[in-house]
Amino acid sequence: MSLYTHEIELSGAVVCRIVMAHLHNNDLEYVVDEDYDSDVEEEPQLQKRDEMESLDSDFEDDLEFNKSSTDTTAVEFRNGKxxxxxxxxxxxxxxxxxxxxRLKQYKNYENLSPSQEQINKLRNxxxxxxxxxxxxxGDYSVMHWSVLLRKGKExxxxxxxxxxTLKRPGLFTQSLSRVKxxxxAVKDNILVAGGFQGELIFKYLDHPGAAFCTKLTSNENAITNAMDxxxxxxxxxxxxxxxxxxxIRVFDAVSFACTNQFSFDWSVNSTSASPDGKLVAVLGDSVECLLAxxxxxxxxxxxKxxxxxxxxxxxxxDGRILATGNQDTTCRLWDISNPSTSLAVLKGNMGAIRGLKFTSDGRFLAMQEPADFVHVFDVESGYVKCQExxxxxxxxxxxxxxxxxxxFVGVADRTYGSVLEFSRRHYDCCLDSFFY
Incomplete structure (x- = not known):
């Protein structure tokens, strides 16, 4: 196993470790260019969270004075670092x-009655x-980090x-104050952010300031849980x-007009439109997931x-398979042409499944637990092969x-907070696979 780690500490923020590993086994493989430079220009940009989660307190107290200040090389990793x-x-x-x-003592939030505080701190x-x-x-900011330049900015x-910044006749827009x-969500030149008091902010990445912002609702505890x-x-x-x-509220990305609004019987925690835009997966405070x-x-x-x-x-x-992550510590896979039963059930180690991502070529599915574990499944193996x-x-x-x-994997910890980057391993120009 070879490993290359470059630690980048941005002033007043977290440590950002960019890590690539080459794993010599039957699992996924990751590599990095050995010429990758660790010199970095510090900028006081990233904001440290007041409520950032960390390792268990007894463990963290022992580690606080041991904050690493040097890169981890491949040789150091092979020697046990x-x-x-x-x-x-x-x-x-x-x-x-x-x-x-950790496996014995970690508390997974479930039983159909999680507090909002518990839910909020586990957002992606x-x-x-x-x-x-x-x-x-961060709590009150969005940061951009360039892996290529090893440089961040707010x-x-x-x-x-x-x-x-945009004022148009008939456009319902309003100024907002101190949005947490x-x-x-980010796509192309568009960034949208939701707030804990029901706010919505729209920004063009190549323009300063917010183009459009509004408050979706004034209902108590009306958090904007997810954006797509x-x-x-x-x-x-x-x-x-x-x-x-x-x-669920739908807005036109050009006019900012609200084109649709759909109501459900329970709080909606996340939505995702299908690749063709015809269906929407609706997940929330229910044991059932909906296709609308x-x-x-x-x-x-x-x-069900x-x-x-x-x-x-x-x-x-390809739009035919939907993956859903749940507090029951499982991800279920559904064939939307026959959704009466799930195709497969993927199990986590100790916590709810908080994040799911397919690669754009459909070859792999990454599954994130609230802490400690990310699982990467090979789709072509029927989700049998997996790297943990x-x-x-x-x-x-x-x-x-x-x-x-x-x-990219983000880890929140006061001492070892980091963004880790794992690169996909290609064995030759003709074989596009992580696996042997």
Whole structure:
């Protein structure tokens, strides 16, 4: 196994480790160019979260003074240095022993009555929009990180008043103040963010400020739980916002007009439009998942099998398979042509399935638990072959780049907070696969 780690500490923020590993086994393989330079220009951009999750407190207290300050090379990894730079040799227990303890003691939030505080702290707030660009969310800001330049900058600050830059007759827009970000989506030149008080903010990435912003609802606890950017069947770009008030709202990405609003019987935690834009997966505070018509909101199918609330949908690029993640610690796969029963059930190790992502070529599915584990499944093997990425810390998001190459994993921890990048291994120019 060869490993190359470059630690990048941005002033006043978290440590950003860009990690690529080459695994010599029957699982996925990752590689990195050995000439990758670790020199970095520090910029006071990333904002540290007040509520950032960390390793268990007793473990973290021991690690606080041991914050790693040097890169981990392949030689150091082969000689036993931890992938996250955790100095196990100076602690009172081994990595294996701590893993055993975590598996026994980790509390998964389920039983159909999770508190909103528990839900909020486990949101997925990391997206990659190109092979080299990552967007990350703080409580009151959105940051852009360039893997290529190893440099970050703030692209949206909502700690101060947000004043929309576009003014049009008949456009319902309003200024917002101190928006705590709850959800985000990025596509092409568009970034949309939702807030904990029902806010919606639209931004063009190549223009300063927010183009459009509004408050979707004034209902108490009306959190904008999820955002999606997609193309409608007619080809026009749409923005979909899922809210705790049990409604989905659809906006035109050019005019910012609200084109549709759909109501459901329970809080909607996440939505995702199918690749052709005709169907919408609706997941929320129910053991059932729904498939709805994107134009009318009419329920086309009810997916039954999960035992708790669902939070993460993902469509295979061919539009025939839908994956759903649930607090019952499983991901279920559904054939939408016959949704009466799930095709397969993928099991996590210790927590709810909080994030799901297919590669754009449909070859792999990444499945994220709230902490410690990301699983990458080979679709062509029938989801039998899998690589397990084994870390420590709350996982705040996963994303493949649009070209299917890097996989980015965000880890929230006061000492070892990081973004890890895993590169897809190609054995030769003719074989496009992670596996032997």
């Amino acid at each position: 931890d992938i996250q730079g955790i100095p196990w040799e100076r602690l009172n227990y081994t990595r294996d022993k701590y893993r055993e303890t 707030l990391l997206w990659a929009t190109s092979k080299h660009d990552i967007y990350l969310v 692209v949206l600050n909502v700690a101060k008043p947000v004043v929309p 970000i709850s959800s985000m 950017i997609y193309n409608s069947p007619s080809g026009s770009m749409r923005i979909m916002a899922a809210n705790n008030d049990a409604k 018509d994107s134009q009318s909101g009419k329920v086309a199918a009810t997916l 099998g999960h035992l708790d609330y669902s939070f993460s949908p993902a469509w295979h690029p 990425i084994n870390l420590f810390g709350e996982i705040v998001g996963i994303s493949f780049s649009p070209d299917s190459e890097p996989l």
